[in-house]
Amino acid sequence: MILIVLINSGVAVSAEQVQITGLTLYPEGIPGEIAHTPTEFQGRVVINDRSVVAVDSPELTMVAPPEDERNGTAVIILPGGGYERLAIDKEGFNVARRFAGAGVIAFVLKYRMPLKDIMDNPSYGPLQDAQQAISLVRQHAKEWGIDSDRVGVMGFSAGGHLAATLATQFKQPVNKAYTKKILRPDFQVLIYPVISMKEDVTHQGSRLNLLGESPDNRLISTFSAQDNVTTNTPQAFIVHANDDKAVPVGNALQYHAALVEKRVPVQMLLLPDGGHGFGMNHPTDWFSNMLEWMENYGVIAAQATNH
Template sequence: MKRVIVILVLASFFKLSFAQEKAIPLYEGIIPNSKKAPADYVEHVDSSGLTRNLSNPSITPYFPEKGKSTGTAVIICPGGGYLVLPGMENNVAIAKAFNKIGITAFLLKYRMPHDKVMIDKTIGPLQDLQKAMQMVRKRSIEWGIDPKKVGLAGFSAGGHLATTLGTHQDWSVIENKENINLRPDFMVLVYPVILFDPLIPSGVRERLIGKNAPKALLDLFSNEKHVSSNTPPTFLVHTVDDGTVPVKNSLDFFDALLRFKVKASMHVFQAGEHGFGLDNPNNKDKWMDMCQHWLEENGF
């Protein structure tokens, strides 16, 4: 009997270790909302380390050291302008930084919106994020997670994806027969795209909904317009000199959060531009340290 218990414990240990390194596909069989990819649409990593034409979305789990888990989990949504996924090195560093503060991290690889491979490209990325949230909550016991403490961390275009889920809780674009809660419990947004103002040039907007999208579609994905009292507590980070995603994106979202009395904290640094990831070299203060304190203050 003792031998059986030891074997089971070891099996669980190796399963956990393996899971930290292995991507878990979000879907089995045919991916919903997909079309057969043309011959020129092939998933690959280019010479800059960017993943292009991703066709098999997945999550990769990263777990805290044994005994250090708080039960909180976060799904990381990388940026890339709804065009590519950036190199994973920086995103893995962010995942491991969450691990250090006791948070289980799931690195999401989501499909880019494209008419070549999607029936409706506007919902493709959101489907993948909702499926990831569904999977994490469904397997929460297995992964040692409190299903009421599952949040999102979105960077740049990944911030738009995160806030789309965070502000549209009643809009399900996946099959959810078990009625699993898809609402995130908190959001961490770092230089996020939020606004879909047609007067502001935006490749993110054009790739998701097209160049000449109707007002109804612009409004649907202008996530600051959908903040409500049910929007999750939010932690925002941006820089004044961000020339890629203007700080107005975070300012307007924060203003909407305040109007609806949503718990929120915003940190705007003077310099750092865009895409600094975990560490902004222009500032001694580290946003992850601030984020840790904020999460603890809010019970995560």
């Protein structure tokens, strides 16, 4: 493990230290791995807006407040990028630091891209990494000061698709050694998510990268989260902009309808504008709204948050 302490990280934290720890996702090797190729960070002009491409070595990074400020809640963050790249700062570490300011331990998952040259089952590779991440967090919950019954998942765009898949496919572990109890998130937060792999509403790039050019109907249905909602699907908070031209708002609407039909608690914030990929850079402070939802539904203790 590598421990780095950041001072004055620019987040409204009650203490000025945020602890960042790099964790080994697969201590005993990656199941189904074929080969490694170098992972490449691509920086943009905008500060704190890196993207990482061709991920073949998944990594989990813990971003935590000091031990005396942790409220027991944990969230695994899945950045987006169309299953081609990951917006690792804007939809990962920047969000994690704000969670730390609310006493929540966040884990940023750099999950593998579904590349056939590096794994034997590309469509399931990202889900395998997400399931491994939540199992790892629960295995170390006591050590890290986490309530194992308050571990959730958050995803942006294609990462939102992966989060919704984790929330609806926990009964189907990629690694058969896991139980559905350890894989089920206690809550899900989806920000402008891809939900469906069906032609009429999906994000075509995410579908092509994850499922390939000619997926069969079974695979399409498996990875269309709205088709897999049950009464045991975890409660949800969804944010989407009505004018999103990359990932149609119909994705969020279909998932919301499926959750309501199964009487799963869900709150959705539809923004009149904002397009796609705004992260936390939106005039509406959806993150504060999300924290209030987390308080109202017992995910975190009301007195512990720092908006």
